[in-house]
Each structure stands twice: as C-alpha cells, then as structure tokens.
Amino acid sequence: MTEPLPSIVVLISGGGSNLQAIIDATQVGRIRGKITAVISNKADAYGLERANKANIPTRILDHREYQDRESFDAALGDLIEEFQPSLIILAGFMRILTEDFVRRFEGRMLNIHPSLLPKYRGLHTHKRALEAGDDIHGASVHFVTPELDGGPAILQAEVPIIEGDTPESLASRVLEQEHVIYPLVASWFTDGRVRLDESGVVFDDKLLQQPLKLDQISE
Ligand code: GRF
Secondary structure, X not given: OOOOOOEEEEEEOOOOHXXXXXXXHHXXXXXXXXXXXXEEOOOOOXXXXXXXXXXXXXXXXXXXXXXXXXXXXXXXXXXXXXXXXXXXXXXXXXXXXXXXXXXXXXXXXXXXXXXXXXXXXXXXXXXXHHHOOOOEEEEEXXXXXXXXXXXXXXXXXXXXXXXXXXXXXXXXXHHHHHHHHHHHHHXXXXXXXXXXXXXXXXXXXXXXXXXXXXXHOOX
C-alpha cells in the first residue's frame, strides 16, 4: 500500500495566485501533498474558483457572522481540523489571528509576506520600501507565531527596486518570486526538511542563523 499524501489546507481571502502556485506544484508532484481544502473568509474570493477548477473542496467561513475574533478563530480552527492537515498555508489570508489559534497550529502553519522580514511587517510594504528609498525589496516565507508577520523566516527572495518603480510594478515582480518560494518551502515542509523548534527554524538538521536566500540555494 502506498502512504497517503500529507494533507494541506490553504487559507485565502482574495485572488489566490499563491494558491495557484501551490496547486500547480502539487499536481506535478513537486510538493508531496494533497490540498484537502481551501478555506476563505470571503465568499467572492477568486481563489475559490481556482480551487473549484482543480476539484479541491472549498469552505467559506465569513468572519462577519461571528461576534468576535476569538469565536471566529475557534470555528476556523475546528473547520481546519476536520481535514487533519500536516500543513496549513496562509496565502493572502487577510486576518489577524488570535494567539490561541496560532498556538493550536504552531509549527505547521506557514505564511508569505511581501517584504524582506523583519522589514515592513503589516500592510503597504511595496509603497513603504519605495518611500524609504530601498534598493532591494522582496518576499519571505515564515512560520506563523502569535506576533503579526513576526515568525521566523525560512526563505526569502530578493527583488531589486528599479528606477520608475511604482508600488504596483514592484508588487507584481515580488509576486512572481512569491510563486517560486512558497511552493518550494511547502515541499521542504512535507518532505520533513524544514521544521520549527524552540530555538528557531531547522533546515536539513541545521538551525538557521538567518533566513535562506533563493539565489543561494540549490533545492
Ligand atoms: C501576496 O502579496 C502575499 O504576499 C500577501 O497577500 C498577497 C496575496 O496574493 N500575503 P494572492 O491572493 O496569493 O494572489
């Protein structure tokens, strides 16, 4: 008998281009895993259509139907657990998460953030990088911990800022890199190559002193 593939649950709120990159990678076997559910807090998220096209079950959990953040997060956590995921992927899931929720899934929840963390946590990262006059911007895949965008980064892709860049032009080049680094880290996770322990991120049995950079790795 062949072993069942690890279950992956993806959380979205919007367009889901990162979700698409993960779907594509599972379909060609680059990620050893099966997306068992895509959950959105928004009924009109385009990512839900992407999931439908790939025959992946979808669920909508509208946060406006809950009294407070705690009760929404508790319901979301219960819904996620129905799919017994080895890995939970936040892919443009635009919600601040409670500490209880994060602790429930700590060590098996990843996020992608469009900046070279620890720079520019939160929103409008592209605009902020341009306003600061930075030469380099980028994206980070990190483990989720209770601090917003504060969990330890695993892999980063750098994107040079070029003359005439607008937040939009920069965002679209960063997004292209997101689609490279997110599936790669997901594959490392389900292959057991990366994990979170008390001291930080462990990759291939070595504690990372700093995040890996895409241009320095050979898979
Ligand atoms: C990406 O920029 C991601 O870094 C951020 O939200 C955006 C989601 O885009 N967390 P998409 O829905 O995956 O296209």
